[in-house]
Amino acid sequence: KNEVEQSPQNLTAQEGEFITINCSYSVGISALHWLQQHPGGGIVSLFMLSSGKKKHGRLIATINIQEKHSSLHITASHPRDSAVYICAVSGWSNFGNEKLTFGTGTRLTIIP
């Protein structure tokens, strides 16, 4: 079983729909990350959170530490939101720059 599980693997929705992507993890973490990867490979960090909820524009990320679960929501989805969304966790280390452990990603396609 992977340490980080995401669902769904693929998601297709109409423009304007409310999107939810889920992430569950099985290890102790210092933080959970949501990242976005467009075709071609570049990865952009969207959120880093260790508790509660964060909002940036139309994106909202929540985390429940007790349940080891996080969700990424997109409100009023738009075709430009089409990308792969990846959940990753960072553990505790003595260095402060802990490696990331990634989920397999959710491929989101928004249809105009």
Added chain:
Amino acid sequence: DAGVTQSPTHLIKTRGQQVTLRCSPKSGHDTVSWYQQALGQGPQFIFQYYEEEERQRGNFPDRFSGHQFPNYSSELNVNALLLGDSALYLCASSRGTGGRPSSYNEQFFGPGTRLTVL
């Protein structure tokens, strides 16, 4: 600020060959991490360099080695290439903490090098 840069963009090699991939970190960053992303999968951690030393390593064989230079740029070397080494190789840079425990420092990713092994 050029951000994290990687070269080359694409590379085609044959089985048994050796390859070197390069990464220049974002200005002000001194820590470089390398990840391998197979098609349809999430990235997997290969190793991390700080102060020219390998500080953390994932579950990759010794065929995968690296180096960090005094200017913080880094190389990833893969020897005796296998078909299964075909992947997108991502470099990420961050600001180190001098070995002191600290909160997580955000990693910034480069565009990646796509390696195809035939």
